[in-house]
Amino acid sequence: MSLQDYGVLKGKAIETKKGAGSSPHFQILVSDDKLLFRIAVNFQSQEPPSDVLYFVDENFHHPIIDLLGPMPKGFNKLACKPGGAALDFIRGNLFDTSLMIPLPYDISGPDNDLNELVQKYVAKAIAMESSTIYAFGERWGPENERDKFFGFTPGNGIHDIHMNQGSSDKFMKYDGVWQDGSLVIHLPDENRWIAIFLAFQSQCFHTDDVQGHRIKDICDKVPPKPAEKSICIIAALVNPKGADKGLESVTLLNTTPQEIDLTGWSLADKNKKKLVLKDGIAAGEARRVHLSGQDIELSNNGGIITLLNKSGIKIDGVSYT
Template sequence: MSLENYGILKAKPKDCKRGKGKSAHYQILVDDGKNEHRIAVNINSKVAPSELLYFADDNFSHPIIEKLGSLEMGYKSLDRSSRDLRLDYVRGGLFDTSKMVPLECDVPGPSNDLNELIQKYVEKAAAMDNGMLYAFGERWGPESFLPDSFFGFRPGSGIHDIHMNQGNSEKWQDDDAPCQDGGLLIHLPEENRWVAIFLAFQSQCFNTDDTTGHCLPDVPQKVPETSSQTCEVEEPESTEAGSVLIVGALVNPEGVDSGKESVTLFNASPKTIDLAGWSLKDASGRKSNIKGKIRAGSGTRILFSGKGVILSNGGGTISLYDNQGTLMHEVKYSSREVRSGWTIVF
């Protein structure tokens, strides 16, 4: 599965806060001329080893920078049609990944941890009239009723996942996809240069599948040369709408609903279908990623954890999307069809 809201935020840096502790983030307050946003840069891993891999090019040169300057201020969603703006550490020719080194987030001494190295470039951009940050990652918000938890502005909004987003370990594998890596590009016009900061977790691998972005541990390490490449990957094979159908839903299981609600899918096509990257959504837009394979003429039951899709006893809609975000099937049910312990058949 890919990130749901991958894109780029172009804005002027205003303030920053250092990160500490497990899952620490370096926080950057930025302004796009209309609204404030927060860029949350992960600088520490909850999974050992805790140090992130880091590479900074303080004189970055790549065809992508020619396109960034013409972007309007603010957030821009980067869909498949925006390949020339999407980042890919493995295929994009951005830098030599073998030069990434592990770096702690917060240690005594000057210029020797991620907080200080990122801050050095952010402060340079903030001090220049036209200094600009370009953050690649996943957007959140706007959260109309919530102030930002670090800088207090309203509505809360920003961008995170400013790191490689493929080759993840199994726990985070649903976020994998090529051409959706995070990063921080900084334009310093008064010094006539660009700075690029790239980050990855040590638990990630750089040998990834061209379609899914999943780790391929038995394949020799890919080290792309820095070049004029843009992000080009093989498009996954499309699945015809109606190939996989939602045929049942257990909306109101006996006892506590959480962790027991489920949807049953059926493969009506003549071939096995890989559900990697597919998802289900409820009427409120809550999403659960799914995976696995369904053989031709067979079904599979998807059990919800309670953290994504929630099936309302009052009626609702269940939607199935493929790995390109295309709606494949959708069903509706009413409260009259909901019975304790019974599966609704569509």
């Protein structure tokens, strides 16, 4: 079924309420200059382990930034496909998912839980008049009742501000590709963007490209953690002198102590066009892959490059602006 009304809410953060109770959600009151919205950020999984995985990029750079600025304030519905502003933790090369770690939502002591972590960044957005907050997820409302946290009418908001794929059987009906949630904060006075990414420990980072379901042959045999990088993308020539066609390249590095056969592996661009690789890459070898221009294309205006093994599993990925 996937998410029915996926998109991004753009506005000014006004107020927050910390997550508490049996279903703790961090609440953010946002204005788009016409309507009020509530962002509900889930801080606890219904399935064990309950602590949520998180990663914060305090200096976020990605091609989607160029798409967010021109967007009008309010809720913007997004197409769940590559090439636009929709998010996908696995395919979008937004960040290294292996850096996500679990964190309780509320424990005693300073600066040691999700409530305090998210509050720190949203407080910056509230204090800075020129700031903008972007919440990716599924919209609800407007409702014919008062908001139960901030009291405005009509109730209106966005939730599912977390990864929305690779779920267990109980929640797999909400899986989908290019529909992940996140908080992104623009702080113009500091000339930076901050991105907050959340996922549940019960979710898997290996999903199929159609429905976003966990690939059980991989996820259920080993702990659902991102694959260790055996081959890395270390460089790309995206804007060579002269005509780009036939002169662009991507450089791969084998970080293992043995040769790896790349036959059947592929490189993919932001539109998921693929270049199938062949032959082996020796231990420690850096291999420059020349692009013909007939397969994948590296935009001069920013994009993503993904390396997939022969099973279609993401091994590495980068973004550039």
